[in-house]
Amino acid sequence: MFGGVARNIPDPLLRFARAIAELISPARTFPETAQADSADAGGMVGAGARWRVSNRTIAMVLGLSFAIVALSLLDSSQPVIHMLHQHRVSTIVGVTVIELALIAAIFFRDGDRQKAERLLQENEARMALAADAANVGLWRWNAATGRFWMTDHCRKLFGVDAGCDTAVILAAVHPDDLERVREAVHDARRNGGGFDVRFRLACGSDPVRWLRSRGRAENGADGTLLHVAGSVVDISEFMTMQAEIDRQRQSLIHLTRVGTVGELSGALAHELNQPLTAILSNAQAIQRMIGQEPINLEELRNAISDIVDDDSRAGDIIRHLRTLLKRAPIRRDPVDMRLLADRTVHFVRHELVARRIAPVVTASDEPMMVMGDGVQLQQLLLNLILNAAEAISEAKQKNGILLINGEVIGGGADRRYHLVVSDTGKGIGPEVMERLFEPFFSTKNHGLGLGLSISRAIVDGHGGKIYADRNEWGGASFHVFLPAAARGRT
Amino acid sequence: MPLPPKHIAILDDDKSVRTALSRLLNASGMNAVCFATCTSFLNSLEQNMWDCVVLDLQMPQMTGMEVLEYITQARISVPIVIVTAHDELGSPEACLAAGVSAYLRKPIRADSLIDAISTAIQSSEAVS
Numbered sequence: 001m002f003g004g005v006a007r008n009i010p011d012p013l014l015r016f017a018r019a020i021a022e023l024i025s026p027a028r029t030f031p032e033t034a035q036a037d038s039a040d041a042g043g044m045v046g047a048g049a050r051w052r053v054s055n056r057t058i059a060m061v062l063g064l065s066f067a068i069v070a071l072s073l074l075d076s077s078q079p080v081i082h083m084l085h086q087h088r089v090s091t092i093v094g095v096t097v098i099e100l101a102l103i104a105a106i107f108f109r110d111g112d113r114q115k116a117e118r119l120l121q122e123n124e125a126r127m128a129l130a131a132d133a134a135n136v137g138l139w140r141w142n143a144a145t146g147r148f149w150m151t152d153h154c155r156k157l158f159g160v161d162a163g164c165d166t167a168v169i170l171a172a173v174h175p176d177d178l179e180r181v182r183e184a185v186h187d188a189r190r191n192g193g194g195f196d197v198r199f200r201l202a203c204g205s206d207p208v209r210w211l212r213s214r215g216r217a218e219n220g221a222d223g224t225l226l227h228v229a230g231s232v233v234d235i236s237e238f239m240t241m242q243a244e245i246d247r248q249r250q251s252l253i254h255l256t257r258v259g260t261v262g263e264l265s266g267a268l269a270h271e272l273n274q275p276l277t278a279i280l281s282n283a284q285a286i287q288r289m290i291g292q293e294p295i296n297l298e299e300l301r302n303a304i305s306d307i308v309d310d311d312s313r314a315g316d317i318i319r320h321l322r323t324l325l326k327r328a329p330i331r332r333d334p335v336d337m338r339l340l341a342d343r344t345v346h347f348v349r350h351e352l353v354a355r356r357i358a359p360v361v362t363a364s365d366e367p368m369m370v371m372g373d374g375v376q377l378q379q380l381l382l383n384l385i386l387n388a389a390e391a392i393s394e395a396k397q398k399n400g401i402l403l404i405n406g407e408v409i410g411g412g413a414d415r416r417y418h419l420v421v422s423d424t425g426k427g428i429g430p431e432v433m434e435r436l437f438e439p440f441f442s443t444k445n446h447g448l449g450l451g452l453s454i455s456r457a458i459v460d461g462h463g464g465k466i467y468a469d470r471n472e473w474g475g476a477s478f479h480v481f482l483p484a485a486a487r488g489r490t
Numbered sequence: 491m492p493l494p495p496k497h498i499a500i501l502d503d504d505k506s507v508r509t510a511l512s513r514l515l516n517a518s519g520m521n522a523v524c525f526a527t528c529t530s531f532l533n534s535l536e537q538n539m540w541d542c543v544v545l546d547l548q549m550p551q552m553t554g555m556e557v558l559e560y561i562t563q564a565r566i567s568v569p570i571v572i573v574t575a576h577d578e579l580g581s582p583e584a585c586l587a588a589g590v591s592a593y594l595r596k597p598i599r600a601d602s603l604i605d606a607i608s609t610a611i612q613s614s615e616a617v618s
Binding site: 266267269270273274275276277278279280281282284285286287288289292299302303306309310313350353354356358 | 549575
């Protein structure tokens with residue numbers, strides 16, 4: 001309608017209308033930062049552009065209307081013209097009134113929109129302020145533009161500028177953690193779920209800064225990725241404290257292991273003395289044999305061969321001891337629990353023999369692999385075996401039974417190694433059962449009461465579970481479940 | 491005419507040790523026989539064929555002290571030399587009080603072992 005009217009308006013009138021439009025159209029500008037922030041937050045650049053276009057159009061129409069009405073009034077002052085064009089003038093005035101009403105409605109609606117946008121901006125500002133106060137950074141990655149919207153705090157955490165793209169953010173992540181971050185976000189995109197990832201920054205700062213980001217990928221109705229949004233928190237202090245706790249825990253585990261080996265010193269001295277006795281006896285036998293005529297060469301060879309074997313045996317014991325006593329970083333290797341159980345029982349054989357305990361190890365023939373630290377897992381076995389031996393001794397049993405059974409249970413992702421160490425002792429009462437794994441809790445007259453709490457810490461550290469119950473002989477059974485290593489990794 | 495070799499029984503649960511000890515005693519002109527278990531050794535006592543017994547203290551079925559106790563109760567007269575790496579299972583005093591001829595700690599010097607066995611046999615022969 002306006003187009004039709006405008007086409008019939010002479011040029012001077014149009015120029016007048018534009019002038020009116022310029023006068024009444026206020027310059028609506030948005031702060032540059034707010035525009036950039038809002039761009040990916042809700043497509044407000046588009047809304048802002050629409051606002052400016054409609055604003056100019058309305059002003060233009062308003063100017064034209066003023067011009068037409070003025071022209072009509074001027075024209076109506078001349079009676080001849082007024083009489084000649086009475087019908088046309090009436091139509092123009094009528095249309096103009098309707099247009100003015102429409103324009104008023106549009107202004108009213110635009111006023112509402114402006115108000116809504118202002119509220120949105122205020123809400124966003126409040127949200128960013130609250131997030132900043134909580135030391136939480138907020139971000140959103142727009143799949144269409146490949147760029148990030150971030151709160152100021154988020155930008156400060158990453159050390160990046162506003163509106164940066166994916167490459168800039170990934171460059172800020174520590175190279176060693178990059179793959180983990182990518183996998184977490186890609187998984188969230190593929191599965192349409194959330195992610196929670198911890199990573200270090202690659203800024204080379206000392207101490208290292210850790211961030212934790214949680215977020216969610218959001219897809220459109222057609223399944224295409226729209227954006228990924230989330231929060232980020234600086235967890236450097238938490239990670240530092242966590243590292244200190246881990247360090248203290250590892251120290252305690254190591255110290256208790258040294259203590260355990262110390263308790264076994266008598267049995268270990270015996271274990272080492274056996275090959276040394278054999279070596280010395282064989283060597284002295286050889287000294288005598290070579291002085292005899294004729295020399296029994298076959299027996300001589302056998303004696304020398306035995307010396308070599310016993311030397312290896314003594315060396316194995318010393319290496320084993322050194323491994324247990326040494327404090328080394330935690331490892332994650334495939335460990336065959338069946339072999340480890342055999343080795344551990346052999347290691348404490350003399351201690352068990354001295355206590356008149358016959359250990360029985362049962363396991364299937366297949367390797368029972370778990371991913372873990374071989375030394376700590378052996379410490380776990382040592383603790384449980386010695387705990388069972390102690391229980392049998394306290395019950396003053398002769399020829400008590402100590403049963404160590406291992407099996408792999410479950411399948412797929414739930415495939416687990418199940419270890420059971422059972423004894424024929426007096427069992428565990430309900431009041432003791434509740435506190436069994438508490439540090440410094442012991443029913444024995446000696447010892448610190450750390451063995452079982454350390455065992456639980458080791459099991460926890462390997463992502464497993466441990467509990468105890470009363471077995472069919474009235475003694476105690478300790479059950480350990482550890483995630484089995486993937487078959488391909490054995 | 492040389493004397494016939496002395497018959498020595500060696501009771502030790504550790505195969506390496508009993509094999510090495512028997513090799514040493516055989517190379518020293520004795521006739522050593524090894525036993526891995528107390529049961530088999532105690533059965534052999536019925537034949538009263540041993541001039542001396544070399545006995546370990548720490549064994550799974552019975553300790554050396556229990557073997558000594560059995561021999562005493564059975565009134566079997568045989569000289570016994572203890573060889574051990576584990577003092578806790580029987581003190582030298584307790585063993586000697588139980589009638590043991592000698593108490594040696596592993597590892598053992600050949601001369602000490604042979605002297606102890608010879609002395610034990612001579613003492614036993616003198617008594618009988």
